[in-house]
Every structure is written in structure tokens, then in C-alpha cells.
Amino acid sequence: MSSSRFSTLLLREWLQHKRGWLLTLVLPPVIFLVLLTFGEAHGLPDMPLAAGLLPVLMTMLVVLGIAAASIGFQLPGLARRDVQDRSIEFWLSLPASHSESLAATLLAHVLLVPLAAVALGFGAGFVIAAAFAVKMGGFAGLAAVPWGQVAALALPGALRVAAGVVLALVWAAPLILLTMAASAWFKRWSVAVIVGTLVLTCTILPKIYDFVLVRDWLRAQTKGAWNALLANPQQLADSPEQIAGIGSASAWQWAIADFVGELHNLASLQMLSGLTLAALGFYLLVLRRQRAG
């Protein structure tokens, strides 16, 4: 695989989707800021550190959530994108392999965009936190927030979430790739096939035949993806006083321990089965692309 060719394939994703991505990632914080300007701010803790930290973390998670939802809607369409806009013959006439073309699309949409969402949400979080502080306490309120400490505590959290995105992607890979493969092979019937399969395996088979293998596997895979993002989200929701008590060193310790704990979960039979199915999904996508045009 040539690195310059792969980076060009990534550039292609940027050129084709930049408008949608920017709208998805930038618009929500901008709308929130506009609403904050004209609305009322309440619900934030009184402690300046917590009042600065919570908007940063919340904004980051909300932007990531919106990006993830948007990607979830787009993924099935991505599998058939070039066939639908009839440009597949053009791409197939260029010396890029099927697997690197698909890998670039996947990497851009399911990894780089969520990571960009974390980075952008993190940055926008400070702007929103500042706007909150001004709204609630004027410029004196803004000055009261210990921004250095906020950054020192928020950064480990942001990096933990960013690393969690990578782990979550590994857990979600079979679901993503099999959904895309279903879309590529079954085209307009893919939604019916996916919904039908889910209803059959998660509802009908467990009820009638007590066959819970697929349902439990799906649950474990989904749980793995959630936990990968944040193993102990409750810790973040702890009282503001407790957050204020955490030093920067403790925050880094927590982030690393939380991440390492989740890394250990990768070494499991569940993960192995997931990766096998992900490989199958990728193979089916490559096969479909080979036959496209």
C-alpha cells in the first residue's frame, strides 16, 4: 500500500464530504452559543472549576455523539456511494486497490471524523464554558474560573475519550462492516434485511427457541463499544466538590487506568469473534467493489 496514494484517497474523502462534516461538527456548538446568547443559563455548579470543566466535557461528548449519530446514518449509504453516483468506473480505472479504497473511506468516516469531533468539541467546549461564565457572572465570573486547572483536568478526559473512540471502533467494527456489506449486497432491501435479521435473532429466536447466542453476542459487542469510550462514566458525574478535589496528576492516573482496564477487555473470545466477523464484512465489501461498475 503506497502511503501517498492512501493519503490521496483520504483527501478524496475530505473533498467529497467536507461540507457535511463541517456542518455536523461546527453547527451544533455555534447554535448552542447563539441560544446561550439569547437564552438563560442555569444548572451549572457554583464552584468555578466545575462550572468551567463541565461545559468543556459536555460539549465534547455532545459533538462526538452528534458525529457518531450522523456517521451511523451515513454508513449504509457509503457502501454504495460510488455506484450510486456512477463514478465507480472512474475510481476503478485508477491504480488504487479495492481494499485501500475501502480502508480510506472507513478510516476517514469512522475514525478520523469522530476524533475530529473530540478535538473540535474540546476546543468549542472552552468557548461555551467561557460564554456560560460570562452569562452567569459577567466578566468577573469569567475571571473567577481557573482556566489552567480546567484545561489540566479536561485534557486527560479528552485524550481518554479520543483513545476510547479507537477502542470503541474496534468493538463496533463487525457491526459497522456487516451493516455496510448488507447495504452493498442487498441495496434497497438492506434495511429490511438488517431489521429482519435483528428482529429474528434478538426477539423471535430467543422467545420461541430460547436461542440467545446472537442476541447476547450483539449485547456484549455494544457494551464493549460503550465501555471502551468510558469504563466508569459515573466517576465523571460525581459531585463537583469531588471533581474540584482531583488534581491534574490524579486525572491522568484515572484516564490511563480507565483506558488500560478497557485494553485488557480486548483480549477475549468475544473480541476475536468480532474481529473475525469484521474481516468477513470487509471481504464482502471488497468482493462487491470488485464486481461493481
Next chain:
Amino acid sequence: MTNHLIEASDLTLRYGKKTALDGVSFAIPKGRVYGLLGHNGAGKTSLMRALVGLLPADGRLSVLGLDPRRQRGELLGQLCYIPDVAVLPRWARVHELITLMSGLQPRFSAERARALLKRTSVGLDDKVKNLSKGMVVQAHLALVAAIDARLMILDEPTLGLDVMSRKGFYELLIDEWCDGERTVLISTHQVEEVETLLTDVLMLDEGRLVLNISLQDMDQRFVALAHDPAQAEAVAAAHPLLRYRQQGGRGAAIFDLDSHDSPPEHVLGLGERIRPNLVDLFMALTRKPALAPSQS
């Protein structure tokens, strides 16, 4: 070491029970302009796609010394190819396509592409979706012709274009790409339009290669006889490949002088010898698929 850019031997390709290519063998040297002619469904696109490794074919196939199926990526880096449904991505601007091709195609010259585009009415900032079909094809040719390759494969490149666009396309191709060293293989069923460009012809009929000949040899092998109505019966008795009417209503017939039932000398004296054009020959040969290909 062979001088041929393409060598195909006993190439066979099937879609289920349907045979798209049936034991096709040919070799294409450098510096030629080959026309691949055939009716719709004759197997032209299947052959083109096999040549660039997009379809698996039985038999032996070598393009630029490479196996198209196994070395597809390497091969596509060394040739120019415009597929039959040549649709550039509609979301892209032309300058973005130049950027992308610069990164994807190792032999692509962005500078040359810009220079070629100046010959067309397509602007660098134009979005593909705003271009007419003819402009899209011209832009595609300009991009592809900026690849420093020895072989260009064009599958029905002017399909659906108006006369002006078709003329512009072929002018750009001949002026800017063909240099006597490079080879072009153009598939089309618009036979009359490419006749003047070609040096050689491959004719496919229902998956079989019914003719492989240079235009120079074609003039020696095939003869058309324009005759008066009174001679029609005698001409017909000599088993021509095709009988047809010329403009003005005069009868004509095409004979294959290499065939085992080539006409006796006296038949050739029944009328005036004229050069058969490619369209008539195409009609003659694809109506008679049993004719053996020339081993030239």
C-alpha cells in the same frame, strides 16, 4: 522480449451460461490505433474490462507485460483507460480531480492536464455536475491523456455525444496523445466516425474475433465491386460476403479474396472495383460470423 503491448491467446469469458468472449486471440504492437468494432453485446466491453483486470478471463493475457488480473494496480499505473460509462465524480471540481489524479496515478502530469484542458471549454474551477456530457468526456480525456503511458484503452468514449463533441474528442486524442510510439485501442460501434483514425481493426461478433487486420491489408484482402443491375445475378452467384446498394442506387458487393471461395477473375470484371468502407465490411463480417479471422 516481445514488442507487443497486448497479447491475448484463446481468451474466453463467460457470464454464467452466456459466453461473452470465445477463444479470442490477438496481439497489438506499439504505435498503432486499433479500432475494436462490434455490435452491442458483441463482447467489446467485456474484452476491455478483461484487458484492465476488471474481469477474469480464461486463456492467456498479457498487457504491457503484466497479468491484468494479478497485477491490476501496477497495470493501471501504466496505462490510460476510459471506461464505457465514463462518469467523473459529480461532486468534484476539475482542479480537485487533477489533485487526486496526481496522488493516485504515478505517471500523471498535472501541468500537462492543465495544458490539455486549455484546449477544451472546461475550466479548472468547474464542477463536474455543471458540465455538459460532452465537456465531461473532454475533461476526462484531458486528464487521462496527461498520463505518460504507452497504451490507452477507450471503451465507447463518445457514446451519447453530439457530432461536435465527438469530433472534438477525437481531435484532442490524435493531436495530443498519438505520437507514433503510443498505441490506442478504441472500442466503438460508431464505425464510420473512427475509420479515418485507425491503422488496424479488430472486429468482434458474438464474442468471437471475426477480423484482425490493418487497414492497409484490408484494402488488399477485401474488394468491393460496384456493378450494374444487369450483372447482379452473376455477382450474387460468386457468393459475396455482402451485397448492398451504394448511394445513387447502384449495386455493390464485397468479396474476401483470401477466402476459399474467392471470386473468379471474370466476376471481378463484371463491375468497377471500389474500396470497401469499414461500415460495409463491418456489416459483411458481422452478418457472417463463421468467417475465420486473419492470422496477421
